[in-house]
Amino acid sequence: MQDIKFAPPDGAFTRTVQIRFSHCDPAGIVYFPHYFNMFNGLIEDWYTEELGVNYADLIMHDQHGFPFVHIDTDFKIPSRMGEKLDLTLLIEKIGRSSLTLAIVGHKDGTERLRARTVTAMMSLSSGRSVELPAALRAAFEAYAAKTGGKT
Amino acid sequence: MQDIKFAPPDGAFTRTVQIRFSHCDPAGIVYFPHYFNMFNGLIEDWYTEELGVNYADLIMHDQHGFPFVHIDTDFKIPSRMGEKLDLTLLIEKIGRSSLTLAIVGHKDGTERLRARTVTAMMSLSSGRSVELPAALRAAFEAYAAKTGGKT
Amino acid sequence: MQDIKFAPPDGAFTRTVQIRFSHCDPAGIVYFPHYFNMFNGLIEDWYTEELGVNYADLIMHDQHGFPFVHIDTDFKIPSRMGEKLDLTLLIEKIGRSSLTLAIVGHKDGTERLRARTVTAMMSLSSGRSVELPAALRAAFEAYAAKTGGKT
Amino acid sequence: MQDIKFAPPDGAFTRTVQIRFSHCDPAGIVYFPHYFNMFNGLIEDWYTEELGVNYADLIMHDQHGFPFVHIDTDFKIPSRMGEKLDLTLLIEKIGRSSLTLAIVGHKDGTERLRARTVTAMMSLSSGRSVELPAALRAAFEAYAAKTGGKT
Numbered sequence: 076m077q078d079i080k081f082a083p084p085d086g087a088f089t090r091t092v093q094i095r096f097s098h099c100d101p102a103g104i105v106y107f108p109h110y111f112n113m114f115n116g117l118i119e120d121w122y123t124e125e126l127g128v129n130y131a132d133l134i135m136h137d138q139h140g141f142p143f144v145h146i147d148t149d150f151k152i153p154s155r156m157g158e159k160l161d162l163t164l165l166i167e168k169i170g171r172s173s174l175t176l177a178i179v180g181h182k183d184g185t186e187r188l189r190a191r192t193v194t195a196m197m198s199l200s201s202g203r204s205v206e207l208p209a210a211l212r213a214a215f216e217a218y219a220a221k222t223g224g225k226t
Numbered sequence: 227m228q229d230i231k232f233a234p235p236d237g238a239f240t241r242t243v244q245i246r247f248s249h250c251d252p253a254g255i256v257y258f259p260h261y262f263n264m265f266n267g268l269i270e271d272w273y274t275e276e277l278g279v280n281y282a283d284l285i286m287h288d289q290h291g292f293p294f295v296h297i298d299t300d301f302k303i304p305s306r307m308g309e310k311l312d313l314t315l316l317i318e319k320i321g322r323s324s325l326t327l328a329i330v331g332h333k334d335g336t337e338r339l340r341a342r343t344v345t346a347m348m349s350l351s352s353g354r355s356v357e358l359p360a361a362l363r364a365a366f367e368a369y370a371a372k373t374g375g376k377t
Numbered sequence: 378m379q380d381i382k383f384a385p386p387d388g389a390f391t392r393t394v395q396i397r398f399s400h401c402d403p404a405g406i407v408y409f410p411h412y413f414n415m416f417n418g419l420i421e422d423w424y425t426e427e428l429g430v431n432y433a434d435l436i437m438h439d440q441h442g443f444p445f446v447h448i449d450t451d452f453k454i455p456s457r458m459g460e461k462l463d464l465t466l467l468i469e470k471i472g473r474s475s476l477t478l479a480i481v482g483h484k485d486g487t488e489r490l491r492a493r494t495v496t497a498m499m500s501l502s503s504g505r506s507v508e509l510p511a512a513l514r515a516a517f518e519a520y521a522a523k524t525g526g527k528t
Numbered sequence: 529m530q531d532i533k534f535a536p537p538d539g540a541f542t543r544t545v546q547i548r549f550s551h552c553d554p555a556g557i558v559y560f561p562h563y564f565n566m567f568n569g570l571i572e573d574w575y576t577e578e579l580g581v582n583y584a585d586l587i588m589h590d591q592h593g594f595p596f597v598h599i600d601t602d603f604k605i606p607s608r609m610g611e612k613l614d615l616t617l618l619i620e621k622i623g624r625s626s627l628t629l630a631i632v633g634h635k636d637g638t639e640r641l642r643a644r645t646v647t648a649m650m651s652l653s654s655g656r657s658v659e660l661p662a663a664l665r666a667a668f669e670a671y672a673a674k675t676g677g678k679t
Binding site: 102109112146149 | 259293296300301302350
């Protein structure tokens with residue numbers, strides 16, 4: 076498999092994860108479920124630091140849930156203890172109640188993994204999907220525009 | 227979304243996971259990265275208990291790795307603390323060096339989640355994919371045949 | 378350090394944990410925070426299976442919390458992927474609102490680790506410690522008596 | 529229980545942990561095994577950033593292990609999603625082959641938890657404890673001196 080180059084678009088939200096002893100398995104590489112934890116942390120930070128939405132409040136106080144309904148991930152190159160992995164978040168699609176993100180893990184300009192996640196806003200009381208609040212939708216649209224459009 | 231019925235085919239490998247306090251998030255449902263850990267445990271048990279392959283030896287002693295190269299998952303119905311979730315493993319495809327599995331999470335005849343995982347056998351020394359050993363391939367084929375063919 | 382022998386007293390609650398790939402670190406042994414997760418699972422199972430108390434209900438529905446206020450652990454012998462570790466739960470002390478447990482990890486009659494945990498019953502509304510409910514205290518006393526008294 | 533004040537001594541190594549959704553349990557507070565993972569990360573960063581010792585190399589390349597042989601922890605005040613918890617590392621004792629650390633979790637000048645950890649240097653080949661390398665011992669002594677002596 077050939078290496079795939081990746082350069083985050085201007086304005087994209089990127090956070091660097093220190094690959095720790097605790098992430099690694101007996102083969103010395105990241106045990107894959109930890110990546111999903113990293114994705115969740117990235118999305119949390121994106122809400123809080125980039126969009127100015129308090130993720131804790133969104134989940135805990137507004138009686139909204141925003142669960143994952145789909146995730147697919149291609150693992151291309153493993154990461155090892157002591158390395159720093161960059162994770163970049165891009166918007167693929169904004170639906171009526173759902174949001175599709177791309178999360179790209181990369182290092183030194185090469186893609187190491189790429190995930191697509193779909194979350195859907197739910198009412199915690201009814202258990203049904205609800206339309207994205209207008210302010211949140213606007214924040215998503217602004218981020219997509221700023222990073223060169225939906226991917 | 228309508229509920230999807232699921233009944234494991236005869237002979238399918240199913241293990242029941244007790245949903246624990248430790249699996250659940252502040253919304254009281256399973257925090258999704260834990261599912262991937264459950265999948266890995268299911269696959270481990272399938273090798274050891276169903277195929278008679280020692281997974282620990284396969285990974286640690288034979289200088290082979292069998293990393294995930296792709297996973298996609300649809301999360302349909304959340305699971306809660308105290309519930310028991312059944313996980314069934316089926317074979318979708320047996321490649322030259324890769325194995326594609328379906329993992330279905332179900333309870334009381336209803337699908338709760340469904341994953342497709344692709345693992346590829348690698349040499350740990352060269353980092354390249356290697357052909358599946360004949361004995362392993364035969365074990366995969368036998369399991370697929372026994373459970374009604376590749377899905 | 379000399380090996381310490383351990384034989385669970387008659388009637389003691391013991392569960393066997395399969396040491397999995399996911400538990401192990403790059404040195405091939407259990408990454409120690411996983412042990413605390415195993416302890417929590419053991420205690421959960423003890424409530425449900427031995428004492429007949431539904432732990433999920435206790436935590437989620439009765440507005441009681443039962444958090445850990447202290448844990449100390451001696452790690453004596455590491456455990457490796459593919460091994461089966463037995464965990465035995467014994468009662469050390471029953472306080473007004475607190476319970477002190479000993480959890481012994483052992484294999485083939487030899488102690489591998491030993492923990493002492495103290496949990497204290499709290500009201501989730503007031504945040505204060507509350508006296509152990511009489512039925513729970515009676516269940517603890519019965520278990521202690523059955524396993525040869527508090528250790 | 530009265531609150532305990534804590535102010536890190538000058539020069540002490542402190543890192544701030546963002547309490548995330550993923551750390552929290554159905555009661556909305558940090559699930560305690562995650563604290564041990566945070567301690568391990570703090571120690572890792574202390575080696576790398578404060579002592580200038582590459583922790584990954586120490587573990588992976590020098591054929592030395594530095595496992596925990598003892599940990600005790602008092603959990604005083606729970607932490608919640610969205611909070612920032614400061615973790616400060618202090619040296620309690622430097623032994624022949626062992627190192628005893630205090631790790632204090634604090635927020636706004638109040639202790640939330642306090643751990644004492646003992647690690648012992650081992651040869652991975654012989655499985656026996658080995659004397660701390662002189663350079664490492666000197667680094668530990670310098671840090672202890674700088675932070676006001678062993679606690």
